[in-house]
Amino acid sequence: MAAKSIVYDLTDIRRNFELGEMTIKVLQGISLKIKSGEFVVITGESGSGKSTLMNLLGMLDVASSGVLEFDNVNVVGLSDDELSDIRGKKIGFIFQQFHLLGTLTALENVALPLMFQGVHEEKRWARAKKVLTKVGLGDRMHHKPNELSGGQQQRVAIARALVNDPEVILADEPTGNLDSKTSSEVMGIIRQLHKEGSTIILITHDEHLVKFGSKHIVLKDGRVV
Amino acid sequence: MKLATFFDYLSLVWKQIVARRRRSWLTLLGIVIGITAIISLMLIGGGLENAINGQLDSLGGDVLFISPKGNALTVGVLAEGVPLTEDDQEEVDKVRGIEQTAGMVYTTARIEFNDIVRYFFVVGLTDDPEARKLIGEGNNLNIGEGRAMEKGDQKKAVVGIDYTDFNLFEQVAEIGDKILIQDNEFKIVGIWERIGSSPDDRSIYIPLETYFEVFGNEGELGIIMAEVEPGVDVVVAKERVEDALRDYRGVEEGKEDFNIQTPEQLAASFAAVLGIVAAVLVGIAAISLIVGGIGILNTMFTAVLQRTREIGLLKALGARRKQILLLFLLESSLYGFVGGLIGAGIGIGFAKFVEWSFENFVGPNLFIVQVDYSFVLIVLIGSAIYGGLCGFVPAQRAAKADAVTSLRYE
Numbered sequence A: 001m002a003a004k005s006i007v008y009d010l011t012d013i014r015r016n017f018e019l020g021e022m023t024i025k026v027l028q029g030i031s032l033k034i035k036s037g038e039f040v041v042i043t044g045e046s047g048s049g050k051s052t053l054m055n056l057l058g059m060l061d062v063a064s065s066g067v068l069e070f071d072n073v074n075v076v077g078l079s080d081d082e083l084s085d086i087r088g089k090k091i092g093f094i095f096q097q098f099h100l101l102g103t104l105t106a107l108e109n110v111a112l113p114l115m116f117q118g119v120h121e122e123k124r125w126a127r128a129k130k131v132l133t134k135v136g137l138g139d140r141m142h143h144k145p146n147e148l149s150g151g152q153q154q155r156v157a158i159a160r161a162l163v164n165d166p167e168v169i170l171a172d173e174p175t176g177n178l179d180s181k182t183s184s185e186v187m188g189i190i191r192q193l194h195k196e197g198s199t200i201i202l203i204t205h206d207e208h209l210v211k212f213g214s215k216h217i218v219l220k221d222g223r224v225v
Numbered sequence B: 001m002k003l004a005t006f007f008d009y010l011s012l013v014w015k016q017i018v019a020r021r022r023r024s025w026l027t028l029l030g031i032v033i034g035i036t037a038i039i040s041l042m043l044i045g046g047g048l049e050n051a052i053n054g055q056l057d058s059l060g061g062d063v064l065f066i067s068p069k070g071n072a073l074t075v076g077v078l079a080e081g082v083p084l085t086e087d088d089q090e091e092v093d094k095v096r097g098i099e100q101t102a103g104m105v106y107t108t109a110r111i112e113f114n115d116i117v118r119y120f121f122v123v124g125l126t127d128d129p130e131a132r133k134l135i136g137e138g139n140n141l142n143i144g145e146g147r148a149m150e151k152g153d154q155k156k157a158v159v160g161i162d163y164t165d166f167n168l169f170e171q172v173a174e175i176g177d178k179i180l181i182q183d184n185e186f187k188i189v190g191i192w193e194r195i196g197s198s199p200d201d202r203s204i205y206i207p208l209e210t211y212f213e214v215f216g217n218e219g220e221l222g223i224i225m226a227e228v229e230p231g232v233d234v235v236v237a238k239e240r241v242e243d244a245l246r247d248y249r250g251v252e253e254g255k256e257d258f259n260i261q262t263p264e265q266l267a268a269s270f271a272a273v274l275g276i277v278a279a280v281l282v283g284i285a286a287i288s289l290i291v292g293g294i295g296i297l298n299t300m301f302t303a304v305l306q307r308t309r310e311i312g313l314l315k316a317l318g319a320r321r322k323q324i325l326l327l328f329l330l331e332s333s334l335y336g337f338v339g340g341l342i343g344a345g346i347g348i349g350f351a352k353f354v355e356w357s358f359e360n361f362v363g364p365n366l367f368i369v370q371v372d373y374s375f376v377l378i379v380l381i382g383s384a385i386y387g388g389l390c391g392f393v394p395a396q397r398a399a400k401a402d403a404v405t406s407l408r409y410e
């Protein structure tokens, strides 16, 4: 990966939601660039459009207008499956609600994204074990989510985000459901990933976390302040 | 798709089903009942068909069975019909195209042996070896030990093979033993080979003359068998015998007090019964499968709704539409397959139970269930495909779900 290459290039991104007769303009023209290796912290009041922006960056959602280039490719207009492929190969998600599958063990949860990429079984387990060990859960691999604490569950989710060796990690309030002690553990892992060169975009409304980032973006009413 | 990938998906889906055991069992119920009905229908139907064909084979194709009919005029009373007699037999014997006839009569009687009393059939048989051959063909009578009845035999008996079983009278009967029938002493001169039905193998066969001496009702027969001459059409012969007996017994056409059946007719009446049983089972199977299919559809719709966030997550993790479709199709197919598997197990078990019952209450080797496992496999595959079809619409809904909306679903 060429250093300082541009990962995201957004130009006048807008996202409207139609609610019956009404049009809610959530994002009202966002333009920004995110470079490889950056640790971007996005803050803003509740309802300012942070998650909506994150969904666009993660290609879970499609902008109403504007250009969103990822790896120099405009992703607006790509098909559902094409977007799935990009997510599966290049993006790692960390959600506030962890979103682990309750029927699977930590290891199985972490290996799951690789299954959709058709990665061979042995390789999947090896890779999943490696990232689980990396987040400090080498001894909890065969536990189900309900046998793990909140902090441990979020670490499993981080491992899952890492398993496909993504180009960018998107974390939407990853510490929102955690107490301060476990939340600093989780932040420790994320900072470590940044140090190792990962591109990270973190959404939070916790001002204390801003200092960890290399870049700070504040949203207000759907615009970058 | 690679087989390994398929098993990955299967294991993921299997965990889902196991995790929701309670609901899963309910979902399976309809399919289980449907497949149970189908499998037991095939096995029991096949077994009965074999049994009937086996019986018919032993009858031969050119014998008429003439039996008395219940008197239809005696309303409300289960009347014995006008009996057939040896005179009727003679009349039948004279009919053109009839090679020979044989008469037989039977009743339950008090049998005493080894100071133990039990009640079994006693059969009066002709002492004419030629005529007995006719009955023998019909009833699988072959001498196993000792000798068959001979002309001039009086208080002599040939017994079924069960008399050599210690359990019947707590003593094994042997040639030369004395046995009491209605307090009349008979000498056992022969033992039949196994006939194959329990009542037959427990019967005692005595000469007709002696039978009338013991039981009275001189000359009355239970059944007359008439062998049709080679080259004569069985149906034509039957009509002639019907005419002759009508004249002789003085009854009008359509008011016959006797029945004549050809082996084909016997087969047809068996087949009719079989057809009714089959129709009922097919009906049960169809209804259960429809109910089961709706059950799967309902379960899958619920699953898709309940797992909306999970579907969103799978999309976020890079699952394509087809992959999600496959996951949910596999799940509903698995309901079909597992339901089929359980149903097949119960169906085979039920058929084996029927076989066991036949063996113990009717006779051995009569009704044999042959499990055709390739057929069972086809049913299982069919059941899995059916399950998949029933879950197709919900699965498609899951595949097309929008990632963000799904993830935000409460």
Ligand SMILES: Nc1ncnc2c1ncn2[C@@H]1O[C@H](COP(=O)(O)OP(=O)(O)O)[C@@H](O)[C@H]1O
Binding pocket: A017, A019, A024, A026, A044, A045, A046, A047, A048, A049, A050, A051, A052, A053
């Ligand atoms: N699918 C949607 N339909 C209608 N309104 C939506 C939808 N998604 C988000 N919104 C609205 O957009 C606004 C911004 O939401 P969100 O991006 O989740 O804010 P944040 O994450 O900054 O709290 C909110 O007012 C929210 O109600």
Ligand SMILES: [Mg+2]
Binding pocket: A050, A051, A052
């Ligand atoms: Mg939010």
